[in-house]
Amino acid sequence: MTESVRPTACHPEGLVIRRVSGRTGYDRSFLEATGATLLAAAATAVALAAVACGGGTPEPAALDTRNEPCASCRMTVSSAVFASQLVAPGELPRFFDDLGCLADYLKAGKAPAGATAFVADHRTKAWVRADRAVYTRVPGLETPMGSHVIAHADAASRDADPVAKTGQPVSAAELFGADSGSQ
Numbered sequence: 001m002t003e004s005v006r007p008t009a010c011h012p013e014g015l016v017i018r019r020v021s022g023r024t025g026y027d028r029s030f031l032e033a034t035g036a037t038l039l040a041a042a043a044t045a046v047a048l049a050a051v052a053c054g055g056g057t058p059e060p061a062a063l064d065t066r067n068e069p070c071a072s073c074r075m076t077v078s079s080a081v082f083a084s085q086l087v088a089p090g091e092l093p094r095f096f097d098d099l100g101c102l103a104d105y106l107k108a109g110k111a112p113a114g115a116t117a118f119v120a121d122h123r124t125k126a127w128v129r130a131d132r133a134v135y136t137r138v139p140g141l142e143t144p145m146g147s148h149v150i151a152h153a154d155a156a157s158r159d160a161d162p163v164a165k166t167g168q169p170v171s172a173a174e175l176f177g178a179d180s181g182s183q
Contacts, residue, residue, distance in 0.1 A: 039095035060118040060127035061093040073103035084119040088112035100147025123161040128153040138167035
């Protein structure tokens with residue numbers, strides 16, 4: 001007796017099962033017919049994953065403010081407005097809870113090859129490439145590790161943020177080091 005299992009997203013053609021003498025097994029003809037197709041699909045998936053991980057413009061990853069530890073100080077990155085991240089091809093993103101932690105990490109030369117740094121706009125929480133952001137040191141502002149530095153996508157975002165009005169501009173080179181700010 002032969003019966004089919006309902007098709008699913010993973011198995012669009014269903015799975016043919018043959019019962020012989022009370023035992024259940026896969027239909028060998030089904031496996032042989034689809035074996036080459038499955039092998040080709042697996043090879044395509046591996047090739048696509050390699051291309052996705054190895055090339056193109058790095059994109060920022062989503063931040064989980066309940067579970068993501070800072071790559072520098074290991075505290076939980078609990079506030080998106082102070083967060084930053086390093087994204088490197090073929091690696092998991094590294095998140096930071098304070099721009100000071102990212103700066104320390106970069107100055108220590110720990111950034112992986114090909115990494116791109118992203119910072120959160122303090123006003124909008126949108127990810128911005130660190131080399132394109134503007135930075136402000138606000139002495140009275142409490143940041144997670146006491147750097148007192150916030151980032152914005154541009155001068156217009158900074159000027160629209162009431163917190164930044166009492167601060168002083170900080171260059172990326174001063175914050176991250178001469179070679180590190182353009183990661």
